[in-house]
Amino acid sequence: MIDIERGRYKNISIRVKDDGKIVVKAPKRVSDSFIKDFINKKSHWINLQLKKVSDMTLLKSKYDFNKHCYIFDKAYVADSKTKFYQQAFNDYIITIANDLSNKYNLKFSSLKLANSRRIWGSLDSKKTMKLNWKLVILPKDLAIYVIVHELCHIKEFNHSKNFWLKVESILPNYKTLRKELKRYSFLLNTKVL
Numbered sequence: 694m695i696d697i698e699r700g701r702y703k704n705i706s707i708r709v710k711d712d713g714k715i716v717v718k719a720p721k722r723v724s725d726s727f728i729k730d731f732i733n734k735k736s737h738w739i740n741l742q743l744k745k746v747s748d749m750t751l752l753k754s755k756y757d758f759n760k761h762c763y764i765f766d767k768a769y770v771a772d773s774k775t776k777f778y779q780q781a782f783n784d785y786i787i788t789i790a791n792d793l794s795n796k797y798n799l800k801f802s803s804l805k806l807a808n809s810r811r812i813w814g815s816l817d818s819k820k821t822m823k824l825n826w827k828l829v830i831l832p833k834d835l836a837i838y839v840i841v842h843e844l845c846h847i848k849e850f851n852h853s854k855n856f857w858l859k860v861e862s863i864l865p866n867y868k869t870l871r872k873e874l875k876r877y878s879f880l881l882n883t884k885v886l
């Protein structure tokens with residue numbers, strides 16, 4: 694469970710890997726009991742990290758991208774995944790973006806589908822809004838959060854206090870959504886097509 698590597702390290706360090714393996718790196722000169730103490734002192738932190746790992750494993754196990762396509766967390770079967778997601782983007786993401794834009798009078802100049810491994814959405818100085826096609830895979834409230842976030846940049850082109858107040862006026866629970874979205878960032882890097 695715990696791998697102890699002794700080597701030419703300056704300090705003792707500990708890491709919990711994505712697969713739940715724990716690695717301790719220690720300088721050659723430190724004693725076994727020192728290492729044991731160090732691990733004991735870190736036990737609370739270790740358990741926290743292990744909980745995060747099992748959380749992520751559970752979250753990832755919701756999806757089987759070889760078998761299914763997803764719209765807002767619901768699984769479908771499709772002949773052509775590309776067509777399916779293109780259609781879903783048009784039917785859901787564009788519709789939601791237009792509805793919210795009209796409702797809150799936040800007008801973008803154009804809306805484009807984006808294919809990014811880093812970000813869910815962006816808005817440039819010309820008010821072109823780009824939205825990641827994978828938004829349609831997310832739980833719906835998280836997709837809405839991303840769209841509201843980018844729409845609010847139409848009025849506030851930064852992450853100032855005013856910006857967040859604007860977001861909050863539309864989504865009072867935005868802090869929870871923002872935190873939840875972070876858990877799903879693995880999707881950006883996941884092969885879906």
Ligand SMILES: [Zn+2]
Nearest residue numbers: 842846851852
């Ligand atoms: Zn932003």
